[in-house]
Amino acid sequence: MKLSANHKGALFMALAMASFNVNDALVKSVTGVMNPGQIMFVRGLLTSAMIIALAWPTRGMFWRRVLPDRKVLVRAAAEVGAALTYIVALGLLPLANTAAILLSLPLAVTLGAVLFLGETVGWRRWLAIISGFAGVLIVIRPGPEGFSIGAAFVIAAVVFAATRDLLTRKIDPEIPAALITVVTALSITAFGALMIAPLGGWQPIEWHIFLRLAVSSVALLIGYQCIVFAMRAGDISFVAPLRYTSLIWAIGIGIVFFGEIPDFWMCVGVAVIVASGLYAFNRENRRRAKPIAQTSAIEGP
Numbered sequence: 001m002k003l004s005a006n007h008k009g010a011l012f013m014a015l016a017m018a019s020f021n022v023n024d025a026l027v028k029s030v031t032g033v034m035n036p037g038q039i040m041f042v043r044g045l046l047t048s049a050m051i052i053a054l055a056w057p058t059r060g061m062f063w064r065r066v067l068p069d070r071k072v073l074v075r076a077a078a079e080v081g082a083a084l085t086y087i088v089a090l091g092l093l094p095l096a097n098t099a100a101i102l103l104s105l106p107l108a109v110t111l112g113a114v115l116f117l118g119e120t121v122g123w124r125r126w127l128a129i130i131s132g133f134a135g136v137l138i139v140i141r142p143g144p145e146g147f148s149i150g151a152a153f154v155i156a157a158v159v160f161a162a163t164r165d166l167l168t169r170k171i172d173p174e175i176p177a178a179l180i181t182v183v184t185a186l187s188i189t190a191f192g193a194l195m196i197a198p199l200g201g202w203q204p205i206e207w208h209i210f211l212r213l214a215v216s217s218v219a220l221l222i223g224y225q226c227i228v229f230a231m232r233a234g235d236i237s238f239v240a241p242l243r244y245t246s247l248i249w250a251i252g253i254g255i256v257f258f259g260e261i262p263d264f265w266m267c268v269g270v271a272v273i274v275a276s277g278l279y280a281f282n283r284e285n286r287r288r289a290k291p292i293a294q295t296s297a298i299e300g301p
Helices: 005-030 036-058 060-066 070-090 095-102 105-116 123-140 149-170 177-195 207-233 236-258 264-299
Strands: none
Touching (some): 005 207, 005 236, 036 070, 036 177, 036 207, 095 123, 095 149, 095 236, 105 123, 105 264, 123 149
């Protein structure tokens, strides 16, 4: 049976979420024997090599267009911050918790667009944003002593990632995405190298540890490519909600490989975050569809 464009997009999105969670699980599995700087460096080298190979046909634009663009460099810095804080968080929190908090990213991007890009948001989407962040609080459940250090790192990763996504909107669309990715991957690799000594020094890498990082690099690249394929193959309104399959993978991998059993309040927080994100996305679709419907009515016979 031939799949429709939307079903192909949905499959690519589900595969992307699975790939990202495989990457997260493999990185989490080595956080006990390597510091975050060394992980960023080794994985970054492997990822950079693959990305450069993919971007090689557009190498002529690298020096002319990418490096002089400060927004590309600032975006890379934000990605470095997101990578560092999230790797640290993976070593401190259950996989499902980090994945759940990270799913508040679309709401954080919407909030950032309102605060810094002047976009307007109605009261319903404001309610969705507030509800989503309430769901994050339910997941992390701060006590009298305040936030756990792991939760603080995931929240920092969300802030860095939201900054990255907002900056992406401002980058010259003529700059190929592959070249932006090259700058990002090389920046993460270089920063990881600089952080190895301050974070504890270089540790010998056994072959099975290197293999895990190599597979995580491949999984990360597959995830990035599948996201592109998903968004180009199907309607965003059909494909984007499949992002939430990430929680299924995170919870399943956490239970099977790390013995992490989500508790009741974790499940409640996840439900609130997912419901808020889906509602906000639905409101955005309606807002975009309304002008199209009005135009069709005016131009119709």
